[in-house]
Amino acid sequence: MTDSRPVLTMTGISKSFPGVRALHNVDFRLLPGEVHALMGENGAGKSTLIKVLTGVYGIDEGTVTLDGEQVAFNGPMQAAAAGVSTVYQEVNLCPNLSVAENIFIGREPRRLGAIPWGEVRRRARQLLARLDLDIDVTAPVGSFSLAVQQMVAIARAIDVQARVLILDEPTSSLDAGEVAQLFRIMRQLRDEGIAILFVTHFLDQVYGIADRITVLRNGALVGEYPIAELPQLALVEKMIGKELDVLELMEEHPRQSVTATEGGSPLVQVSQLGRRGSVAPFSLTINAGEVVGLAGLLGSGRTEVARLLFGADRADRGEVRVDGARTGLRNPVQAIEQGIGFCSENRRAEGIIADLSVRENMILAMQAARGWLRPIPRRRQDELVDRYIKALSIRPANPEMPVRNLSGGNQQKVLLARWLITEPRLLILDEPTRGIDIGAKAEIQKLVVQLSDGGMAVLFISAELEEVLRLSHRIVVMRDRQLVAQLDNDDTVDADRVMQTIASGTEREEASR
Amino acid sequence: MTSLPISAPSWAKLPRRHMPVLATLTLLLVMYGIGVSQYRAFSNVQVVFNVFIDNGFLLVIAVGMTFVILTGGIDLSVGSVAAMTAMVSAWLLQSGLPALPVLVIALLIGPTLGFLMGCAIHFFDIQPFIVTLAGMFFARGMCTFISDASIPITDGFWTTMSQYRIGDPRGNFVSISVLVAFAVVLIAAYVLAYTRLGRNVYAIGGNPQSALLMGLPVGRTRIAVYTISGLCAAIGGILLSFYTLSGAPLIAIGMELDVIAAVVIGGTVLTGGSGYIFGTVLGVLVLGVIQTLITFDGSLNSWWTKIVIGGLLFAFILLQRLIGIRYK
Numbered sequence: 073m074t075d076s077r078p079v080l081t082m083t084g085i086s087k088s089f090p091g092v093r094a095l096h097n098v099d100f101r102l103l104p105g106e107v108h109a110l111m112g113e114n115g116a117g118k119s120t121l122i123k124v125l126t127g128v129y130g131i132d133e134g135t136v137t138l139d140g141e142q143v144a145f146n147g148p149m150q151a152a153a154a155g156v157s158t159v160y161q162e163v164n165l166c167p168n169l170s171v172a173e174n175i176f177i178g179r180e181p182r183r184l185g186a187i188p189w190g191e192v193r194r195r196a197r198q199l200l201a202r203l204d205l206d207i208d209v210t211a212p213v214g215s216f217s218l219a220v221q222q223m224v225a226i227a228r229a230i231d232v233q234a235r236v237l238i239l240d241e242p243t244s245s246l247d248a249g250e251v252a253q254l255f256r257i258m259r260q261l262r263d264e265g266i267a268i269l270f271v272t273h274f275l276d277q278v279y280g281i282a283d284r285i286t287v288l289r290n291g292a293l294v295g296e297y298p299i300a301e302l303p304q305l306a307l308v309e310k311m312i313g314k315e316l317d318v319l320e321l322m323e324e325h326p327r328q329s330v331t332a333t334e335g336g337s338p339l340v341q342v343s344q345l346g347r348r349g350s351v352a353p354f355s356l357t358i359n360a361g362e363v364v365g366l367a368g369l370l371g372s373g374r375t376e377v378a379r380l381l382f383g384a385d386r387a388d389r390g391e392v393r394v395d396g397a398r399t400g401l402r403n404p405v406q407a408i409e410q411g412i413g414f415c416s417e418n419r420r421a422e423g424i425i426a427d428l429s430v431r432e433n434m435i436l437a438m439q440a441a442r443g444w445l446r447p448i449p450r451r452r453q454d455e456l457v458d459r460y461i462k463a464l465s466i467r468p469a470n471p472e473m474p475v476r477n478l479s480g481g482n483q484q485k486v487l488l489a490r491w492l493i494t495e496p497r498l499l500i501l502d503e504p505t506r507g508i509d510i511g512a513k514a515e516i517q518k519l520v521v522q523l524s525d526g527g528m529a530v531l532f533i534s535a536e537l538e539e540v541l542r543l544s545h546r547i548v549v550m551r552d553r554q555l556v557a558q559l560d561n562d563d564t565v566d567a568d569r570v571m572q573t574i575a576s577g578t579e580r581e582e583a584s585r
Numbered sequence: 586m587t588s589l590p591i592s593a594p595s596w597a598k599l600p601r602r603h604m605p606v607l608a609t610l611t612l613l614l615v616m617y618g619i620g621v622s623q624y625r626a627f628s629n630v631q632v633v634f635n636v637f638i639d640n641g642f643l644l645v646i647a648v649g650m651t652f653v654i655l656t657g658g659i660d661l662s663v664g665s666v667a668a669m670t671a672m673v674s675a676w677l678l679q680s681g682l683p684a685l686p687v688l689v690i691a692l693l694i695g696p697t698l699g700f701l702m703g704c705a706i707h708f709f710d711i712q713p714f715i716v717t718l719a720g721m722f723f724a725r726g727m728c729t730f731i732s733d734a735s736i737p738i739t740d741g742f743w744t745t746m747s748q749y750r751i752g753d754p755r756g757n758f759v760s761i762s763v764l765v766a767f768a769v770v771l772i773a774a775y776v777l778a779y780t781r782l783g784r785n786v787y788a789i790g791g792n793p794q795s796a797l798l799m800g801l802p803v804g805r806t807r808i809a810v811y812t813i814s815g816l817c818a819a820i821g822g823i824l825l826s827f828y829t830l831s832g833a834p835l836i837a838i839g840m841e842l843d844v845i846a847a848v849v850i851g852g853t854v855l856t857g858g859s860g861y862i863f864g865t866v867l868g869v870l871v872l873g874v875i876q877t878l879i880t881f882d883g884s885l886n887s888w889w890t891k892i893v894i895g896g897l898l899f900a901f902i903l904l905q906r907l908i909g910i911r912y913k
Contacts, residue, residue, distance in 0.1 A: 148798060148800060160798070164794065165795055165799075166791030166799075168792075168858035169784075174799075177785070178781075178801050185779075186780065187781070212602070
């Protein structure tokens with residue numbers, strides 16, 4: 073493979089934005105028939121490099137050559153026409169249009185100015201068959217799962233005779249089975265000679281599929297390596313630039329011991345709580361100082377459980393007791409009054425208010441709990457905000473900066489701080505580490521451990537089993553919108569066993585309590 | 586693993602998109618049935634034809650509005666533009682210009698204004714609501730600027746178009762306006778279903794950001810829909826002047842709201858991306874049949890039309906919300 077000529081080379085690329093040097097003298101090359109992972113922390117310049125390549129941004133310095141010819145695209149469409157197609161993390165399709173139309177819109181075949189729909193549908197079916205996807209091409213794209221939409225976006229991308237396919241974090245909202253499906257397609261396209269540029273935060277996925285890795289750090293090239301010559305730990309070191317102590321700490325942190333919370337008093341007791349069409353009735357007890365991990369595939373009902381516990385959705389049956397007293401969690405305000413906090417999965421849409429400052433975002437929940445007629449004095453605000461900016465090492469440490477200017481990991485920390493300020497007794501974290509870089513991830517994980525040591529109960533939801541296993545005292549497994557098992561996280565529990573439970577749904581007997 | 590499990594339940598695929606239109610069709614048939622059962626003369630075919638004759642201009646304008654609303658926009662200027670077109674025609678004819686140049690000039694004003702409004706909306710990224718509100722005031726102001734009194738039309742071509750009847754031997758007839766309206770409807774339905782322009786309109790209504798990233802000409806399409814709406818308003822204005830044989834500065838006030846109501850009752854979603862020209866035809870007919878029913882009753886004040894339309898509009902917006910056609 074390495075002897076073939078690069079289909080794409082970027083040489084000496086520099087790009088600055090006012091006040092920021094996003095890329096500095098970066099070289100990058102892509103060979104035909106390889107999957108090439110572009111790695112780096114948030115803010116390392118991965119997105120900028122892709123945007124420079126596809127013409128979303130202009131280039132300050134440096135050259136791009138495609139098949140030996142120098143090119144400068146003026147936008148994604150021109151890039152796609154030249155054979156460089158991009159599929160973004162947020163699927164960019166029109167949900168109201170049919171699958172077939174989404175694949176072809178903008179370059180539909182035409183007969184005397186009219187679109188021959190029969191031919192469009194036929195070609196769409198052919199193309200999807202190549203991706204082994206058998207779906208109704210006349211149904212609107214919005215009626216399918218994100219994973220299928222992702223595949224449709226890929227089908228659209230490869231239809232233009234793509235030679236370079238850029239996948240920008242395609243897996244961040246897919247579950248394990250869907251990722252496997254995507255990888256199968258990626259391998260197939262690779263074998264057809266397409267060069268694939270793959271950006272992801274999931275290290276194990278890189279080692280599952282990539283042939284070579286290019287690492288960026290702070291807008292500069294660290295190096296390009298064949299996958300075999302760069303073990304995982306070395307990769308992380310290169311991305312972070314130092315042997316990160318938190319990371320070490322994270323690796324060595326002993327698993328939470330079950331016995332530690334044996335004596336903890338039940339904080340929240342849920343019996344037969346359910347909501348039709350959302351989650352089947354379930355019972356669950358969460359003790360003070362306990363971390364309960366919620367595992368399960370995407371769409372298995374994890375988020376729905378969290379929303380019921382927070383009163384964001386109203387349960388239509390069952391009861392909740394907090395400190396033994398029966399309480400109705402009919403809306404978030406009541407939940408906050410009971411000391412329950414909720415960091416939502418979708419931090420852009422449901423959590424962070426991008427135009428408000430770090431400080432304003434942080435005090436939001438506390439202010440809501442106090443009632444809007446009793447504003448928190450500014451001195452008190454500044455005190456609190458400073459404390460949490462330090463405690464969570466939020467960067468840049470500027471409380472008045474609009475949150476939109478922060479990286480994903482730091483936004484997540486602001487959201488965490490918002491709830492920590494209210495000093496909740498139960499904190500629900502829904503995918504707190506998704507899509508953020510490994511340093512921030514380790515810090516958030518460390519924080520969860522500290523919080524539970526301090527007596528706070530945490531309900532920790534994550535698609536990454538490793539993480540759930542590392543942090544939780546107890547693991548609750550969801551499957552098909554049912555709570556199928558509760559496992560004490562002792563020595564007998566490992567990723568395989570949890571996977572099996574998720575897959576089979578039978579683990580009730582010895583583990584439930 | 587050969588293929589992914591598909592989450593969309595099969596019942597949700599087809600009928601969901603068509604449900605609003607089917608609801609409108611049912612409503613129309615029920616209202617017609619009520620009319621027929623209550624009033625003997627209602628079953629006369631001419632009653633149906635009259636609905637078309639009386640609402641031909643409304644139908645044409647509603648077709649233009651459908652384009653705009655499908656992109657998620659709105660055009661408040663259409664009533665005033667129609668009035669201005671009628672006014673300009675009457676004024677030019679009065680000043681002695683022959684019919685053909687008058688037609689050409691009158692038909693150019695609407696699309697030009699629409700094009701300018703589309704440019705303002707696209708290039709300066711201003712809310713369509715406020716741009717077309719400005720257009721509405723401008724066009725209405727131009728009407729009174731031309732004349733603050735009504736100008737009668739006596740031109741031969743106009744009176745012919747107004748009075749010519751296309752009918753069957755039994756005496757049922759439609760006017761030329763109805764044929765023009767049908768032609769506009771057919772062309773628009775074809776454009777929306779079978780041309781790139783039409784599909785881009787739906788794509789922009791579905792998700793403008795995605796449309797941009799998929800490389801669709803978002804700006805051009807957006808400007809085009811306001812131009813089309815302006816053209817339809819101009820054609821509607823001409824039909825209006827055939828109908829009234831005059832240009833009056835205060836005619837068609839508030840017509841834009843009737844038009845929007847008709848489009849929404851016809852099943853087009855106000856946030857864009859979903860709807861059909863056929864639905865708009867039904868929406869206009871619903872409005873027309875309500876008027877006819879109230880006329881037949883004789884004892885009801887014509888304002889009852891507005892009350893019923895208000896109720897229906899509310900019901901249809903609720904329906905759209907309930908079947909969740911907005912997707913995600």
